[in-house]
Amino acid sequence: xxxxxxxxxxxxxxxxxxxxxxxxxxxxxxxxxxxxxxxxxxxxxxxxxxxxxxxxxxxxxxxxxxxxxxxxxxxxxxxxxxxxxxxxxxxxxxxxxxxxxxxxxxxxxxxxxxxxxxxxxxxxxxxxxxxxxxxxxxxxxxxxxxxxxxxxxxxxxxxxxxxxxxxxxxxxxxxxxxxxxxxxxxxxxxxxxxxxxxxxxxxxxxxxxxxxxxxxxxxxxxxxxxxxxxxxxxxxxxxxxxxxxxxxxxxxxxxxxxxxxxxxxxxxxxxxxxxxxxxxxxxxxxxxxxxxxxxxxxxxxxxxxxxxxxxxxxxxxxxxxxxxxxxxxxxxxxxxxx
Amino acid sequence: xxxxxxxxxxxxxxxxxxxxxxxxxxxxxxxxxxxxxxxxxxxxxxxxxxxxxxxxxxxxxxxxxxxxxxxxxxxxxxxxxxxxxxxxxxxxxxxxxxxxxxxxxxxxxxxxxxxxxxxxxxxxxxxxxxxxxxxxxxxxxxxxxxxxxxxxxxxxxxxxxxxxxxxxxxxxxxxxxxxxxxxxxxxxxxxxxxxxxxxxxxxxxxxxxxxxxxxxxxxxxxxxxxxxxxxxxxxxxxxxxxxxxxxxxxxxxxxxxxxxxxxxxxxxxxxxxxxxxxxxxxxxxxxxxxxxxxxxxxxxxxxxxxxxxxxxxxxxxxxxxxxxxxxxxxxxxxxxxx
Numbered sequence: 001x002x003x004x005x006x007x008x009x010x011x012x013x014x015x016x017x018x019x020x021x022x023x024x025x026x027x028x029x030x031x032x033x034x035x036x037x038x039x040x041x042x043x044x045x046x047x048x049x050x051x052x053x054x055x056x057x058x059x060x061x062x063x064x065x066x067x068x069x070x071x072x073x074x075x076x077x078x079x080x081x082x083x084x085x086x087x088x089x090x091x092x093x094x095x096x097x098x099x100x101x102x103x104x105x106x107x108x109x110x111x112x113x114x115x116x117x118x119x120x121x122x123x124x125x126x127x128x129x130x131x132x133x134x135x136x137x138x139x140x141x142x143x144x145x146x147x148x149x150x151x152x153x154x155x156x157x158x159x160x161x162x163x164x165x166x167x168x169x170x171x172x173x174x175x176x177x178x179x180x181x182x183x184x185x186x187x188x189x190x191x192x193x194x195x196x197x198x199x200x201x202x203x204x205x206x207x208x209x210x211x212x213x214x215x216x217x218x219x220x221x222x223x224x225x226x227x228x229x230x231x232x233x234x235x236x237x238x239x240x241x242x243x244x245x246x247x248x249x250x251x252x253x254x255x256x257x258x259x260x261x262x263x264x265x266x267x268x269x270x271x272x273x274x275x276x277x278x279x280x281x282x283x284x285x286x287x288x289x290x291x292x293x294x295x296x297x298x299x300x301x302x303x304x305x306x307x308x309x310x311x312x313x314x315x316x317x318x319x320x321x322x323x324x325x326x327x328x329x330x331x332x333x334x335x336x337x338x
Numbered sequence: 339x340x341x342x343x344x345x346x347x348x349x350x351x352x353x354x355x356x357x358x359x360x361x362x363x364x365x366x367x368x369x370x371x372x373x374x375x376x377x378x379x380x381x382x383x384x385x386x387x388x389x390x391x392x393x394x395x396x397x398x399x400x401x402x403x404x405x406x407x408x409x410x411x412x413x414x415x416x417x418x419x420x421x422x423x424x425x426x427x428x429x430x431x432x433x434x435x436x437x438x439x440x441x442x443x444x445x446x447x448x449x450x451x452x453x454x455x456x457x458x459x460x461x462x463x464x465x466x467x468x469x470x471x472x473x474x475x476x477x478x479x480x481x482x483x484x485x486x487x488x489x490x491x492x493x494x495x496x497x498x499x500x501x502x503x504x505x506x507x508x509x510x511x512x513x514x515x516x517x518x519x520x521x522x523x524x525x526x527x528x529x530x531x532x533x534x535x536x537x538x539x540x541x542x543x544x545x546x547x548x549x550x551x552x553x554x555x556x557x558x559x560x561x562x563x564x565x566x567x568x569x570x571x572x573x574x575x576x577x578x579x580x581x582x583x584x585x586x587x588x589x590x591x592x593x594x595x596x597x598x599x600x601x602x603x604x605x606x607x608x609x610x611x612x613x614x615x616x617x618x619x620x621x622x623x624x625x626x627x628x629x630x631x632x633x634x635x636x637x638x639x640x641x642x643x644x645x646x647x648x649x650x651x652x653x654x655x656x657x658x659x660x661x662x663x664x665x666x667x668x669x670x671x672x673x674x675x676x
Contacts, residue, residue, distance in 0.1 A: 005445070007471045007472070017472075018479070021449075063454065071409050071418065072412065072419075077409040080409065080436070084438075088443075093435070093446055093449075094435070094436070095434065096435070108431055112401055112433065115401070116455075141384075254622055258622075280619070281619035281623075284592055284596075284622070286623065286624045
């Protein structure tokens, strides 16, 4: 049997869905007679009021706003999946706003959420955000704010991130253990802590294995598939020898593979390539792309749980959850024939 | 802490709520002294005049709600990009709600948007939606409603779709022109018009080229990478000969390619494969996946323009925009060595 919904009550009484919704939450614009009729019909149809409707009485909207930099990468949509899972179970709805990596859009998204009277905001800042006043505004209003993946240390806010240093370390260590020695690292021009940490992990892994850090093997730019290709062309034009690439994210790694293959260099036999983020295409390409998984669904779930903890205890000390990255070794780094 | 409202300012200054409201919007009936006091108190209490309150006068929030079935496929995030582009230029913000292909979630998303007082809703219905009362409710409230990709004919609503019959036709025609003859079509169990139209296009193309339609070559299921693999296994187990596959969407096509390759069948030389939707991974895999592009960004832009037209003219007759699909021929269908 189908569950009884507000629609069923509305149909039975021949009134609108919004009248029923308002009657159920005791709205003053609805007459007592209508409210009584709605309550009676709800009882008769065995209607179970959902948490959303009942929360409206408490002054909460049970809507959470989530700001994501981009929905074009599976990383963020996968985190959103984790957030939705926990939040829906707890009676919340999730609204999304895409900042497209622009601070101006991020500010606008937060204004839109405040206007919609969200009960909380979960966000990952854009690559260019340097002014945090719109986030301070959220805190001033005592609306819970949680960061995921990209945190802002200065704001003393609960956050869920992964250990990016460890991620950079295990990616590089994997290449070393597979027998690669002259390892390129492609990083970003943006001074985002997550990218700096991956770079630091790369250097520490080389040091650990007694391999010199060569500045000529560290390339910086606007990461993208095209930039991955450009890095390979640049290294080859300059005659800089290398036998592996660790790119800060998967699309850049994929660009490197495409350029290597176009130049007749075998991946992984001659040059190994590893990315970061475990984008969904990595399992579909040939060779499969080795990468670092950021436990995206878990990241979303933990962000949701931090929000719930903050709501339960407003004095809750901001907690920083740091997840451990996981190596996904696929064919693109299989130098050793096992 | 509760948010500061006009009521708080009124109480602190011991004046009426309407005086505060009028002072804040610089009403001529209010003295300069009162206005100054209100502004000062508003500052002190950290009151931010919300756009909702001021927009209620104009009746607009300039927020548009967009319901998407899933953000895990690039098709929908790409349409959203087109919607955002036009809407942002016109001073609107976009909030997204993911239905995850569940009618219950879709109903909830619409309730959340109505609660947030959106100025309009742009939606693509879920695979399982059979009850349209939540959409009728939007129309009853005179809130503009636009459908994209998946339309509901019964609702007489403006929509932007692509010509799915044409898409199915040109995908199949392409396979025929490349020299393939026994062409499998993988379709969905769901009776969604878009899938039925692709199937109809497939049949019409075969008829056009004098190739018999064989029911044994038409497979139905829950589309996915795994289902694509399962279809190939099933055809081979039953000993049904085929030399090409046209799958209703790209992930299913990719599954077919993976199973064919695992079985030692060369794609495209022995069997050609074409998908539908131009998912972003298709350009990255080897062989590159041939597919049908649905002009996603344009679809989003057109949906946004339909919304704007509806707002400008409430009497506007619902217009149905139908875009033409575009063949993207990559290596997975290159039987003919050119």
